[in-house]
Amino acid sequence: MTYDLTLKGGHVIDPKNQIDGIMDVGIKDRKIRAVSPKIPSTESSKTISVTGYYVTPGLIDIHVHVYGGYDGWMFPDVHSFTNGVTTVVDTGGAGWKSFEEFKNTIITKSQTRVLAFLNIVGAGMLGAVEQNISEMDPIPCAETVQKYPAYIVGIKTAHFGGPGWEAVDGAIQAGELSNTPVMIDFWPRPTRSYPHLLLEHMRPDDIHTHVYAQHIPILDSNGNIADYMLEARDRGILFDLGHGAGSFWWRVAVPAIKQGFLPDTISTDLHKRSALLPNANMLTTMSKCLNMGMSLKDVLMRSTAKPAQAIHRPKLGHLDINAEADIAVLDLQKGNFGFVDSGHARLQGNQKLQCIMTIRNGQIVWDPNGLSWPNWETAGEYTTINQ
Numbered sequence: 001m002t003y004d005l006t007l008k009g010g011h012v013i014d015p016k017n018q019i020d021g022i023m024d025v026g027i028k029d030r031k032i033r034a035v036s037p038k039i040p041s042t043e044s045s046k047t048i049s050v051t052g053y054y055v056t057p058g059l060i061d062i063h064v065h066v067y068g069g070y071d072g073w074m075f076p077d078v079h080s081f082t083n084g085v086t087t088v089v090d091t092g093g094a095g096w097k098s099f100e101e102f103k104n105t106i107i108t109k110s111q112t113r114v115l116a117f118l119n120i121v122g123a124g125m126l127g128a129v130e131q132n133i134s135e136m137d138p139i140p141c142a143e144t145v146q147k148y149p150a151y152i153v154g155i156k157t158a159h160f161g162g163p164g165w166e167a168v169d170g171a172i173q174a175g176e177l178s179n180t181p182v183m184i185d186f187w188p189r190p191t192r193s194y195p196h197l198l199l200e201h202m203r204p205d206d207i208h209t210h211v212y213a214q215h216i217p218i219l220d221s222n223g224n225i226a227d228y229m230l231e232a233r234d235r236g237i238l239f240d241l242g243h244g245a246g247s248f249w250w251r252v253a254v255p256a257i258k259q260g261f262l263p264d265t266i267s268t269d270l271h272k273r274s275a276l277l278p279n280a281n282m283l284t285t286m287s288k289c290l291n292m293g294m295s296l297k298d299v300l301m302r303s304t305a306k307p308a309q310a311i312h313r314p315k316l317g318h319l320d321i322n323a324e325a326d327i328a329v330l331d332l333q334k335g336n337f338g339f340v341d342s343g344h345a346r347l348q349g350n351q352k353l354q355c356i357m358t359i360r361n362g363q364i365v366w367d368p369n370g371l372s373w374p375n376w377e378t379a380g381e382y383t384t385i386n387q
């Protein structure tokens, strides 16, 4: 057989390859082998009809919390695969002192591809220690990044409340030493402003996460996108949505998106508190973007190809021939839906994405409707069902 598995008749949107149309997708040996208008069923060991659904590269969520230590962490697979996510990036759960434990207990134990931004704080995201400047040593941080290039994509700094730039500049120095991007969670202080961060400290390709948070002044006093936001974007600074429990506000996001200031990447900042209220899982966050006026193609580009670019992983986020077969099959439902933000306000919407199937490394890992399974009447002895 030419293919092990064919997804037939779906609407393929692969933003990186500018594919947007009805196509079949053929998988062999865990790799994408064909994206073409018609793959005959006779050429495939198994064919699944996905007519009426969208077929996209597996989603990439570049801001999650899947490592313990931080007590809001959640094991990735249950939350990723149910949302069409095949790659997550833990952002700063571990520092250089705890990375090996993270690797041994979570990264290598997950089916989800788990990558990491390493915290500039050696001990990682452990509360009070995040304020301790003597814990922010760029050298062992950069050395750890360089020791584990398969897993670590960059540096993270977060939650620093001090008056100075030590956390930001330490992370950027580690980024310089390891040649990786830095993701920054920032709380402006009278002594260090957001425009200063964007225009004086961050480098092109560094990522500011939580761009639509209430505490981030992206709008000027007239409600327009501030000039320094456009200047920063021109410099190559990337803006990540990073929903989280407290970092997504309609009053910031709706006017920004109306004025064309879209997030470069859509991510969840998923952890125990953000998962419940305000419901920050990946497909709900993407649906919020759709209902604020972004096109499906824009939303998918910012959750597949662009996050792959942002973490410098060109092999991910697309359906290139011979790419690892990470795929999401999504249903775009129409109806009356409500969506909530971090400020306990709601937005009425009329469309919502649901995950119909997730394929990770060629294996079906989420199929709640049993599209790949036989009907029970004809299944024969249950014990002999061959997956």
Ligand SMILES: [Zn+2]
Pocket: 063, 064, 065, 091, 244, 269
């Ligand atoms: Zn976070």
